[in-house]
Amino acid sequence: MWTSYSARHAAQLIGLAESAVRSCIRDGLVGTPGTVPAQLSFRDLSALRTVKALVDAGVPLPRVRKELLAIQALLPAGTSLAELTVEARNGSVHVRGSIPTSNGGAGQLALPFDATIEAGPEGALGELRELPRSPEAPVPVAVAPATADQWLSRAQLLEERDPVAAIDAYRRSLRLRPDCTEAWINLGRLFAESNDGDAARDCFKSALELDPAEATAYYNLGVLAQDAGKEGDAIELYRRALELDPQLAEAHYNLATLFDQSGDSRSAIRHINEYRKLTR
Template sequence: MSKRDVSHDVSLAKLQSMLGVSRGVVDGLIELGLVTPSRGPRNSLRFTFQDIVLLRTALQLRTSKTSPRRLRDALARLKRDLPSELPLSGIRVAAVGEEIVVKSGPTRWDAVTGQMLLDFEVAEVGGDVVLLDATPERKGAAAAQARERYELAEQLMKTQPSAAELNYRKAIELSPEPFYAAYVDLGALLCEQEHQCGDALAVFDEALEHFPDDAVLHFNRGVALDQLGQLDEAKVAYERCLALDPSYADAHHNLAILFDKRGDRRGLIRHLSAYRRLSS
């Protein structure tokens, strides 16, 4: 018989970071019997996928219209029915009025009764736990869903970059207006990944169609071009950044490096002096 894969269990510190709560709050939920964490090296607490879902559900839904009794019943059923690992289709738990609804892939059910639901509208979720206090009103729903995806991507950026990329792209797709922050953060994330600067460049080029006079986007585009070895185009991008914002110190810094690579001492000194002046 195969043992449970514990490689995805998380530490107390990581759990607190994911939930944004203190040790005392986690201890209180453990004392209520909501979860029973295991013990890892040096007797440290370790939390499973089910633990994370249950704790997030309790914290996110405690301010909803759901009664305490219904919430306890829902948590008890979730504890019994949740899979041991996060399914590829993801899991979404939401308060809809007084009801608590769970969605995984095309399946939707009432968290208390286990009854299947057919008419609960919800955006698909790709591979990560998402909890909502309430579904957004129809007006502005796309913007709300885009913001939800963006915030999820921010949480996943350091630990699960591929999942973060997926959610940044979904935020851009869902947003009824060009999503500036999602473009910037997605491009920066891709530029940090090996062999993905070309993808980052495509993101910045698309963003500049919507925000042609944004200095940050031109600078970031320059960084992507720089890492791709397209130094002439990188120089143009940095100079465009400075034309829009002459006080952009990092653009001076990167131009100084480019001029140094070219053996252009005058250019090196000019931009290095500007960088030092602006950074002091």
């Protein structure tokens, strides 16, 4: 009987993309962040089944991760998400029953029955990366968007609530402004998260045609290659991404997992150390 599971083995057992499992590990939802190779327990598999059930119920993976992180922050040390009864309702994550919280002391506080957990702090939207958004105020979205920027703003607002509508909005934005790298990358990320790898790949390649120095597009293509079992292609794509953006911590982490799987422990250690430096 298995006593520990790799990210790949866990992904196969649960039915999640390997990249989704890796992102849950990096978040600290399961396993030990920053450790390669990942060693997942049976309890971790149960937590990943919760993730899978929420995604299957229609909650987008980025929202699942954010809300589960918010829940986890309330739990006492050593308590696993696998110990909770979690369900999806109206596109959000709900906890059924009451749970002890980490700040309750001897008379621990408990979340009320069927409490909705609001999304936690902003974080990476899944394994795939989006371009950093402008700190400027978003363009106001009209009732009926007319410009590329208005459709882009609407798409960004819809991503977590309605990914299908967000995809449509990104497409409308790109019809009006096909040279928008940000829209291509975000559209590709949504396609990848909906398991349409071919459409995602086309979007990332379109972004690179517009900007051959776009590290995020190379990184996201690497994620697709790694999920498809094309380890050699993934390594080259991650390396190219790091040439363009040496601060891209996720690429170091994924390279560490790939080199560990291939038995190149020296390279794996080098990349996991770089990952730890960048994420301190």
